[in-house]
Amino acid sequence: MTLTLAELVRRAIDSVRDPRAGARDVMALTLPRNARWEALLAVIIVSVLLAHVTAFLSPGGDMMMAPMLQNPLASTTIQLGLMVIMVFAVFWIGRALGGGGSLDDTILLMAWMQWILVGLQVVQILALLVIPPLVGLIVLAGMGLFFWLLTNFVAELHGFRSLGRVFMIILLSMVGITILMSIVLSMIGVQVVGA
Numbered sequence: 741m742t743l744t745l746a747e748l749v750r751r752a753i754d755s756v757r758d759p760r761a762g763a764r765d766v767m768a769l770t771l772p773r774n775a776r777w778e779a780l781l782a783v784i785i786v787s788v789l790l791a792h793v794t795a796f797l798s799p800g801g802d803m804m805m806a807p808m809l810q811n812p813l814a815s816t817t818i819q820l821g822l823m824v825i826m827v828f829a830v831f832w833i834g835r836a837l838g839g840g841g842s843l844d845d846t847i848l849l850m851a852w853m854q855w856i857l858v859g860l861q862v863v864q865i866l867a868l869l870v871i872p873p874l875v876g877l878i879v880l881a882g883m884g885l886f887f888w889l890l891t892n893f894v895a896e897l898h899g900f901r902s903l904g905r906v907f908m909i910i911l912l913s914m915v916g917i918t919i920l921m922s923i924v925l926s927m928i929g930v931q932v933v934g935a
Contacts, residue, residue, distance in 0.1 A: 752856045756885065759892030766852045767845045767897070776844060780851040783858055784823060788815045790861040797868045798875075825917065826850055830894055833913050839898025849893045856889060857882065 743751075755762025771779075792812055831846040860882045867874040891907045900906050 748855065749859065752852075752859050755852065755856060755889070759889050760896040762852070763849055763893045763896035766848055769848065771844075771848065773844055773847070776847040776851065780823060780827075780847060780854065781820065783851055783854040784819050785816055787854060787858050787861060788812055788819055790858060790865065791815065794861065794865055794868065797865065823850060823854065829913060829917060830890075830897070833909065834894060834898040834900075837898070837900075837909065839900060841894075841897035841899075845897055849897055853886075853889045853893060857886060860885060 751762065751765065755766075789812065792815070827843075827846050827850050830850065831841060831843050834841050834846075860878065864875055864878045864882070867878055887907065887910070890910060891903050894900070894910065895903055895906045
């Protein structure tokens, strides 16, 4: 099956309306694992490019980016690393709590979530060009959309019923992973900027 851009956009909109059904549709795709990783990398590259376009169009936007993130290659590497951590966290934590999701489906769902968020980045760029005061609201909507999609996708992936429980597990996992990464980085001598 060939997915056109129009079809990908339509499916993304459908996934926002009904994320669990969207997750089922995505998991029904039969793709080899390497194609799933490639899809994740592709949407990360598009996301990073759009973030740099947004920074370019925003007054002082490039100054607001951390020095490491001003380089597109560094931005891509960091975002890819974070997404790989997210993939394995969603898979392993879900399985540890009795979920039945596969690693292949986890990769594809995280790529799909990133694709939907890329759509929101496009809306943000259009708002910057037409109605700049809306950008702040779009950023807040993006944070809400991220948690909405992640919660529903994880629930569908692992067969969990309670969205509230899944959401709380996501928040606790994020806090735990952040603390663990901070400890590991400090042990190897990496200093967090601003600390």
